Amino acid sequence: GEDVEQSLFLSVREGDSSVINCTYTDSSSTYLYWYKQEPGAGLQLLTYIFSNMDMKQDQRLTVLLNKKDKHLSLRIADTQTGDSAIYFCAEIFSGNTGKLIFGQGTTLQVKP
Amino acid sequence: KAGVTQTPRYLIKTRGQQVTLSCSPISGHRSVSWYQQTPGQGLQFLFEYFSETQRNKGNFPGRFSGRQFSNSRSEMNVSTLELGDSALYLCASSTGGSEKLFFGSGTQLSVL
Numbered sequence: 001g002e003d004v005e006q007s008l009f010l011s012v013r014e015g016d017s018s019v020i021n022c023t024y025t026d027s028s029s030t031y032l033y034w035y036k037q038e039p040g041a042g043l044q045l046l047t048y049i050f051s052n053m054d055m056k057q058d059q060r061l062t063v064l065l066n067k068k069d070k071h072l073s074l075r076i077a078d079t080q081t082g083d084s085a086i087y088f089c090a091e092i093f094s095g096n097t098g099k100l101i102f103g104q105g106t107t108l109q110v111k112p
Numbered sequence: 113k114a115g116v117t118q119t120p121r122y123l124i125k126t127r128g129q130q131v132t133l134s135c136s137p138i139s140g141h142r143s144v145s146w147y148q149q150t151p152g153q154g155l156q157f158l159f160e161y162f163s164e165t166q167r168n169k170g171n172f173p174g175r176f177s178g179r180q181f182s183n184s185r186s187e188m189n190v191s192t193l194e195l196g197d198s199a200l201y202l203c204a205s206s207t208g209g210s211e212k213l214f215f216g217s218g219t220q221l222s223v224l
Contacts, residue, residue: 031211042116042202043215088155097168098145098160098206100213105154 006089006103013111018079020106022072022089029091032065033100034074037086046074046087076108084110113139116205116216124222130191133219137184137205143167144186145213146178149200161186162208190221198223 003025012018024032030051035043049056049063049072056063062075072089086107090100117136125131137144145168146158157170161180180186184205190197200220204213 033213035215042118042217043204045212045214048212090155097162097208098143098204098213099157099168099170100145100147100155100204101157102155 004089004091004101004103006087006106008104009107009109011109011111012079014079014081016079018074018076018083018108018110020074020076020087020089020108022074022103024070024072024089024091024101026091026093027067027070028093029101030094031092032063032072033088033090033092034061034063035088035090035102037088037105043088079108079110081110081112084108116203116214118201118203118216118219120219121217122220122222124224125193126224127193127195129193130189131193131221133188133190133201133203133221135186135188135203135205135216137186137203138214141205141207141214142184143206143208144180144184145204145206146186146188147202147204148172149202149218150198155202158188193223195223197221 005023033048034046060077064073086105088105090102119134143162145160160168164180175191178188200218202218204215206213
């Protein structure tokens with residue numbers, strides 16, 4: 001089945017690391033994504049990982065994928081106030097073109 | 113390279129009217145997907161077009177329709193508007209595979 005779950009809220013201090021977690025139920029997904037949405041804006045693609053990878057690092061962002069537990073996480077190092085936003089994880093299945101399955105989104109609040 | 117462009121940015125309509133939203137994908141992208149975002153239901157997939165053909169479809173009523181032109185620009189139409197159609201409508205473009213989908217800023221539709 002198609003279901004992606006995220007915790008709704010995370011609050012951190014500026015300079016700390018943030019870890020946003022996501023679980024999914026279908027192991028046949030091909031790609032998993034992290035998107036960022038700021039107020040009144042569209043979705044910005046932050047990073048994505050192919051389902052046969054365990055980890056991907058891109059500057060301050062680290063994505064970890066545990067296929068056995070169907071768990072995806074996004075770590076943001078040295079979190080800044082500009083990182084305050086809603087973060088969505090999403091998955092896509094082979095052959096299901098254009099159809100991302102999104103979680104509910106995690107609101108990240110960064111306190112100065 | 114210009115990003116995904118959606119017009120108009122805001123729309124106000126009344127119940128029973130119809131509305132057309134436009135999406136211009138990133139140059140060279142042939143796939144356009146449409147999503148509805150509401151506070152209650154989150155992000156839901158409407159449909160995907162590739163080379164002027166609808167290739168994938170979500171679970172929305174027939175009042176929601178779309179099309180794609182030869183230049184890959186896409187339009188989405190909603191007929192007989194209902195209050196519940198008030199939402200942010202987002203489109204995403206990709207080269208046509210299942211890798212990176214890039215989103216526009218969206219059209220905020222309010223139905224009164």
